[in-house]
Amino acid sequence: MAAGTSNYWEDLRKQARQLENELDLKLVSFSKLCTSYSHSSARDGGRDRYSSDTTPLLNGSSQDRMFETMAIEIEQLLARLTGVNDKMAEYTNSAGVPSLNAALMHTLQRHRDILQDYTHEFHKTKANFMAIRERENLMGSVRKDIESYKSGSGVNNRRTELFLKEHDHLRNSDRLIEETISYYNKLPQSQRMGISRWRIQRPVVWCPFSPALQCSVRKSKWCPDYPQLIQDFPVPKETLEATS
Numbered sequence: 617m618a619a620g621t622s623n624y625w626e627d628l629r630k631q632a633r634q635l636e637n638e639l640d641l642k643l644v645s646f647s648k649l650c651t652s653y654s655h656s657s658a659r660d661g662g663r664d665r666y667s668s669d670t671t672p673l674l675n676g677s678s679q680d681r682m683f684e685t686m687a688i689e690i691e692q693l694l695a696r697l698t699g700v701n702d703k704m705a706e707y708t709n710s711a712g713v714p715s716l717n718a719a720l721m722h723t724l725q726r727h728r729d730i731l732q733d734y735t736h737e738f739h740k741t742k743a744n745f746m747a748i749r750e751r752e753n754l755m756g757s758v759r760k761d762i763e764s765y766k767s768g769s770g771v772n773n774r775r776t777e778l779f780l781k782e783h784d785h786l787r788n789s790d791r792l793i794e795e796t797i798s799y800y801n802k803l804p805q806s807q808r809m810g811i812s813r814w815r816i817q818r819p820v821v822w823c824p825f826s827p828a829l830q831c832s833v834r835k836s837k838w839c840p841d842y843p844q845l846i847q848d849f850p851v852p853k854e855t856l857e858a859t860s
Contacts, residue, residue, distance in 0.1 A: 625720070628704045632727045635697040639734045642690050643741070649686065650745040653679050683745055690738050697731050 704724050708717070 625704070625707055628700055628707065629723065629727075632697060632700045632704070635693055635700060636727075636730050636734070639690065639693045639697065642686065642693060643734060643737055646683075646686050646690060646738070647741050649679065649682060650741050650748070653683075653745060653748060680749070687738075687742060694731070694735055694738065697727075697734075701727050701731055 701724070704727065708720050708724055
C-alpha cells in the first residue's frame with residue numbers, strides 16, 4: 617500500500633465523495649418512497665391499501681419490495697463509505713504523515729460528519745416507514761375484524777327477522793283460535809249442541825276455517841244436514857262466485 621503518497625489520499629477522497637453522492641441520491645429516493653407510502657395510506661383512509669380500489673403511486677406490495685431493496689442498497693453504501701473513512705483515518709495516523717496536519721484532519725472529520733448524517737437520516741426514514749407500515753397492517757386487521765363482525769351481524773339479523781316472522785305467525789294462529797272459540801261460546805246452547813252433534817256425525821264435512829269447502833258441501837247431495845249447516849255457517853257470496 618502506498619500510504620505515503622498523496623495520490624492514495626486523493627483516491628480515498630474521490631471514493632468518499634462518489635459514495636456520498638450515491639448515498640445522497642438514494643436517500644432522497646428513499647425519503648420520497650416513504651412519503652408516497654404515507655400519503656397513499658392517508659388518501660386511502662378506511663380502505664384497504666392492498667385492495668383494487670386504491671389509487672396510490674404504487675400498491676402496497678410494490679412499495680414494500682422497493683423499500684427492502686433500497687434499504688439494502690443504502691446499507692451497503694454506508695458500509696463502503698465507513699470503510700473508506702477508516703482507511704482515511706489509518707492514513708492520517710500512519711508513519712511519515714504529519715499527525716498535526718490540520719487540512720487532513722479537517723477533511724477526515726467532514727467526511728465522518730457526512731457519514732454520520734446519512735446514517736442518522738437513513739435510520740430515521742426507515743423507522744418512520746416501518747411505523748407507518750405497522751400501523752397500516754394493524755388498521756387493516758381491525759378493518760377485517762369489523763367487516764367480519766358486520767357479516768356475522770347480518771346473518772344474526774336475518775335469523776332474528778325469521779324468528780320474529782314465525783312468532784307473528786304463531787300469534788296470528790292463536791288469535792284466530794281465540795276468535796273461533798269466542799264465536800262458538802256466544803252461540804246459544806242448543807245451537808252449540810247441534811253443531812257438536814253434527815260434527816260427530818260428519819267430522820269430515822265440518823270445517824269453519826274453509827269457506828270453499830263449505831261451498832262444496834253446500835252443493836253436494838250426500839249431506840242431509842246441509843240446510844241447517846248453511847243457516848249456522850253462511851258462505852260469503854264472493855266465495856260462492858269464486859268456486860262456481
